[in-house]
Amino acid sequence: MPDPEVLIRAKDLTKRFGDFTAVDGIDFELRRGEAFGFLGPNGAGKSSTMRMIGCVSPRSGGELSILGMDPVADGPAIRARLGVVPQEDTLDVELTVRENLLIYGRYFGLPRNVISERTDQLLEFVQLTDRGADQVEPLSGGLKRRLTIARSLINEPEILLLDEPTTGLDPQARHVVWDRLFRLKQRGVTLVLTTHYMDEAEQLCDRLVVMDGGRIAAAGSPRELIEQYSTAEVLELRFDPGEHEQAAEKLADLRAQRTEVLADRILLYIPNGDIALTAVRDLGLVPLTSLVRRSTLEDVFLRLTGRQLED
Amino acid sequence: MAPQAPAARQAPPAGPVPAPSSWSFAVREFRYWTTNYRRTWRGSIYSSVLSPVLYLAAIGVGLGTLVNKHGSARLGHISYLAFLAPGLLAAAAMETGIGESTYPVLGSVKWRRTYYAAAASPLRPADVFHGHLLFTTMRLVMNCAVFLAVMAAFGAVKSAWVIAAFPVAVLTGLAFAAPIEAWAIMVTKDTSFAMIFRFGLIPLFLFSGTFFPVSQLPGWAQPIAYGTPLWHGVALCRSLSLGTATIGETLLHVGYLAALAAAGIAIGNRTYRRRLYV
């Protein structure tokens, strides 16, 4: 008897486009009520995975079960219980905000009065109430994104799929979206989201997988990942470009757990940043700037892949 | 200030829910198109009235006066207007069918991406296709009805059988719309449509018996004209409008047009899936 609390189960899930393997045999399970993230850089295979979960992209191999059903055989029944926020908006920009919710509600076979009632609630939820009669076209990216989120909730989905919900938004607009997603999570909506923002993953996800090149590089809660793959603190140092190399060599003497020499700065992974900074000065090095901070998922990603997540 | 977040539906639906029929899914997409059409219907009605009025006045009446003076024996001793009008009815249906099945399809998949919105809902690609075809049918019904009314106002109707030309004209439009939609969903650049208009729509419009009998074409060109779907639509609309249609002829033309529409639907069921389910 499969666990009814597991909403999505993927085993060796694979997606190929011709000879190219976009998703290369990934395993994961999603449980009811959790917020689950796919963190990875461009081309990692996040959207390909989301589209397979959304039952709009047949898998090339492996197993995938969603709400106990097979996406190939039971697509309509599964999609009836999903909410989807695609990476690129698919709003009808010629229609008004309310009309967009009306047509989407109809796709789910909802009666008009139910759609209208939910539209009122959802527009209030995403703070678009006063824009209901406006055409979508001139709305800002942030407002469109909020409308897409409202639209995805019209069928009261059990699972909400969000593909890069805040990419391209300014910081303030991102925070509004995060706040709304956080509230949804509090209300028990199961969230699956992709992102290449480590702060987004840290704030919203109970559990996440780090994806790179179609594979899962690591999985766990943000805290577990940081504990497992990084140190408590990081010391960031910037030197004059001319002294960068030389400084890196000298810093080897500090025996930090790990040293990353990036193009513009050097990262020292150590348990205590302030002690390390004193030690750096004792070596006679004078950094232009120095910063002690706690480890983030960015550091986890760097450790796992040798590359930076955000450029 | 702190709006309530909508709650998740916690309990999954009890037992297996019977899947809605394909028909009801297609109607959902159809209703999307009618909602979208509400913004533009006024303008589209104007042009669907204006176009037959202009053609029938300028060519049917204006040019027709000259034709009638020189004897209309080759037309079967009827006025040029009565000859032309049912042909134009079929040609106008073709134009509507092609118009609804080109840019609107590419726009839905490439520019507005609304097909992807539908594909993320319970609808399947075939439902999205059928819904659009339903809407195309509605537009054909509207435009053909307007055309018939204009035709009657010009006194170009010779028989009550013209009522039967109405569904034939709609079918003519669908014989174009279904296969072209099936193709348009795979198109990536709108320049492909210019080819359809230049090398499809315009020559068909001019040489498929709309303006003059195909028998006037050079011998080598006649079999080609008889093979075009528009000719079948024109020929049947005309003989129905004049009250001269025979059963055999009717079955042949309807069969040809229906086969084309059915082939388009069969192909579109696959191409829509291929494009929307990558």
Ligand SMILES: Nc1ncnc2c1ncn2[C@@H]1O[C@H](COP(=O)(O)OP(=O)(O)OP(=O)(O)O)[C@@H](O)[C@H]1O
């Ligand atoms: N339809 C397609 N045909 C061919 N290749 C594709 C197709 N869709 C995606 N790919 C390729 O598969 C790889 C993974 O793409 P995917 O969109 O899943 O990545 P992603 O993690 O979502 O990236 P991004 O952050 O840019 O959205 C990419 O190299 C992409 O070019």
Ligand SMILES: [Mg+2]
């Ligand atoms: Mg993506």
